[in-house]
Amino acid sequence: xxxxxxxxxxxxxLVVEANQWHLVEVAPDGKPTKYDLSPMMLRRITYPCxxxxxxPVRIAADVYFDSSGISLYSEAAWINxxxxxxxxxxxxxxxxxxxxxxxxxxxxxPLSLRPNWLTAVSGVPTCALTGATLTPTTQFASPDSKxxxxxxxxxxxQAAHTHGIRVMASASMRGHVKLMSADHDFTYGFCKNPGCQxxxxxxxxxxxxxxxxxxxxxxxxxILEEERCNFSxxxxxxxxxxxxxxxxxxxxxxNGGPTVAMNLCRMLVLCGKNRVFTLTGLHSNSGKSGASGCxxxxxxxxxxxxxxxxxxxxxFFDRFKLPRRGDxxxxxxxxxxxxxxxxxxxxxVVETTYxxxxxxxxxxxxxxxxxxxxxxxxxxxxxxxKICETLKEPI
Numbered sequence: 092x093x094x095x096x097x098x099x100x101x102x103x104x105l106v107v108e109a110n111q112w113h114l115v116e117v118a119p120d121g122k123p124t125k126y127d128l129s130p131m132m133l134r135r136i137t138y139p140c141x142x143x144x145x146x147p148v149r150i151a152a153d154v155y156f157d158s159s160g161i162s163l164y165s166e167a168a169w170i171n172x173x174x175x176x177x178x179x180x181x182x183x184x185x186x187x188x189x190x191x192x193x194x195x196x197x198x199x200x201p202l203s204l205r206p207n208w209l210t211a212v213s214g215v216p217t218c219a220l221t222g223a224t225l226t227p228t229t230q231f232a233s234p235d236s237k238x239x240x241x242x243x244x245x246x247x248x249q250a251a252h253t254h255g256i257r258v259m260a261s262a263s264m265r266g267h268v269k270l271m272s273a274d275h276d277f278t279y280g281f282c283k284n285p286g287c288q289x290x291x292x293x294x295x296x297x298x299x300x301x302x303x304x305x306x307x308x309x310x311x312x313x314i315l316e317e318e319r320c321n322f323s324x325x326x327x328x329x330x331x332x333x334x335x336x337x338x339x340x341x342x343x344x345x346n347g348g349p350t351v352a353m354n355l356c357r358m359l360v361l362c363g364k365n366r367v368f369t370l371t372g373l374h375s376n377s378g379k380s381g382a383s384g385c386x387x388x389x390x391x392x393x394x395x396x397x398x399x400x401x402x403x404x405x406x407f408f409d410r411f412k413l414p415r416r417g418d419x420x421x422x423x424x425x426x427x428x429x430x431x432x433x434x435x436x437x438x439x440v441v442e443t444t445y446x447x448x449x450x451x452x453x454x455x456x457x458x459x460x461x462x463x464x465x466x467x468x469x470x471x472x473x474x475x476x477k478i479c480e481t482l483k484e485p486i
Contacts, residue, residue, distance in 0.1 A: 139299045140184035141176045143169075148189075151196035151311055154258060154288060155211035164208035165313065168199035173302035175199070175295070175314065197312040199295075205315060205326075206406040209333040213407075217290075217334040218247065218259045218281075221354040222273025222345030222373070222382065224266050231380070232346045233459030235467060236373045237271045240345060242471035243370060244280030248287040253479050256341065260334045262327040263291035263305045263312065273345040273373070275307060282309045292330040296322050329403035335361040336411060341482070344369045344382035346459075352381030352388070356396045359427045359447060360413060360420070365481050369431045371457035372470045378456035383431060383445070390417045390449040393424075417449075424448065430481060432474045433457040434466075440473030442481075 102117040106125075114126040150167040157163050169176040171194040176187055200208050222240075225232050233239060244259065251257050259281045261274035278289035289310030296317045298305050305312075315326040335342055335358060342358040344351060344367070358367050369382045379385035388396075394417055401408045401415070414420040428444040434457075435441045445453045460470045 139174060140182070141174070141187040142180070142182035142184045143176050143178045143188075143190060144180070144186045145188040147178055149196045151198055153198055154215060154290060154311065155208060156214075157207075157211060164204045164211055165198040165200045168197050168314065169194035170197050170298070170302065170312070170314070171195070172306075173299050175298070195308075195312075197314060200313055200315045202316040202318065205329075206404065209330065209404060209407040212330060212333045213336040215258050215334070216256045216337050216339035217341075218256050219331050219334050219340065219342045219358070220259065220261050220273055220277050220345070221331075221342070221347065221351050221358070222277075223347035223351065223380075224264050224270050224272040224274070225346075227269070227271055229271075230375055231348075231377075232271065232375050233373055233461055235461055236273075236346070236459070237276050238464070239370075239372050239460055239467050239470065240271075240273055240276035241280035242467050243343075243372075243474050244277040245283050246280075246471040246475040247478065248281040248284030250475050250479055251284065251287055254341075254482050255339060257287050258334075259287070259289050259310075260331055261289065261291050261307075262331050263293040263307055265307065266304050273343075273347075277343060277345070278307070279309055292327040294324055294326040297324050325403050329407070332357055332361060332400060332403065333407060338363055341366040341368065341478075345373045346375075346380040346382055348381045349386060350381070352384070352386040353396050355382065355384060355429070356388075356393055356424075356447060357400050359429065360397060360400075360423055361411075362427070364427050365430060365484050367427070367429055368474075368478060368481075369429060370474060371431050371433045372460040372474070374457055374459035376458050376461075378458040379453075383455070383457065384429060384447055384453035387450055387452040390421075393417075393420060393447075393449055421448070430477075431455075431457060432477055434460045434470050434473075440470060440477055442477050 100119050104115045106113045106115050112128045116124045147167055153162040167178045169190045176190055259278050261278050265272040265275045281287050282289050291307045291312045293305045293314055294317045295314050317326050342362055397413050414423045424447045428446050431443045433441050
């Protein structure tokens with residue numbers, strides 16, 4: 092009842108029988124009540140962090156190294172839902188002598204090593220993604236968004252020998268296996284190609300809260316350690332944007348709202364000229380999204396977007412002297428038009444451009460692709476051809 096205290100007089104035990112976990116509640120009279128636990132429930136009641144004191148197995152590959160080619164900035168780790176196993180006596184958590192088979196191999200970036208690790212990230216030519224996570228029945232995207240993104244990612248990977256980019260990066264936003272997610276779908280298609288790798292960035296605190304929402308079963312996941320009470324979820328954004336500071340990096344924008352619109356400004360500033368592409372084929376029939384610049388922003392809002400980017404990791408972003416004043420920012424944006432890859436019936440992929448300016452949203456309408464598998468494939472191949480042609484232009 093309200094205002095009363097519930098008396099706890101039972102003992103709760105976790106019991107495993109024949110590889111099945113149960114929660115057993117034992118009453119004062121000794122009578123047990125057994126509850127079967129699903130894997131998702133179990134993941135949320137185990138220790139959030141273990142340290143491995145036995146021999147390591149199944150270590151994930153690393154794609155980021157120092158100038159001498161030695162991997163120093165991330166550690167071997169393993170994850171299952173919200174529970175992380177780290178390697179080393181100095182790690183927090185209860186001792187574990189072996190890694191259970193249900194855990195996936197990942198990389199863990201300690202907070203003290205993050206600036207150096209971001210420098211290593213910036214040394215790898217990368218295609219960084221931003222886009223929405225939506226239900227298949229949404230009115231804000233093409234119902235074929237998942238298939239389109241996978242097809243474009245696969246086609247882009249097939250041309251890696253031409254454009255030289257073999258790493259695709261995401262901020263690991265998926266949410267659920269049945270959702271359409273730009274982060275998941277583009278990288279999934281890209282990884283189908285030999286020699287092409289996906290990396291997924293995620294913060295340690297949000298993983299501890301709801302690990303399943305960040306799970307990616309392809310590519311390499313990097314968990315970035317965060318300060319104890321920092322739930323801003325900015326660590327992954329810092330990593331994603333750091334990947335774009337490489338001169339050869341490019342970015343893909345799919346669909347989405349205000350967050351994607353903010354990333355559009357950042358990507359245009361960080362990338363070289365003609366290296367930011369919006370794939371409007373993922374649009375809904377409305378033909379607009381934050382990815383195409385349809386949101387109006389004041390000059391102050393655009394300035395704030397870049398200032399906030401600097402604040403993500405001052406030790407790293409300070410060296411790039413990002414434009415903070417309005418006049419500096421506008422000079423930068425005018426020189427770097429957004430490339431929009433549109434599907435036009437009976438014409439194929441048609442490229443248009445848009446220059447991001449304050450209080451001047453993009454009013455062009457570019458509906459997404461909806462049709463047969465052949466149409467989706469034609470769009471994917473057409474996008475790849477346009478991108479490769481554009482990347483040949485001087486930076």
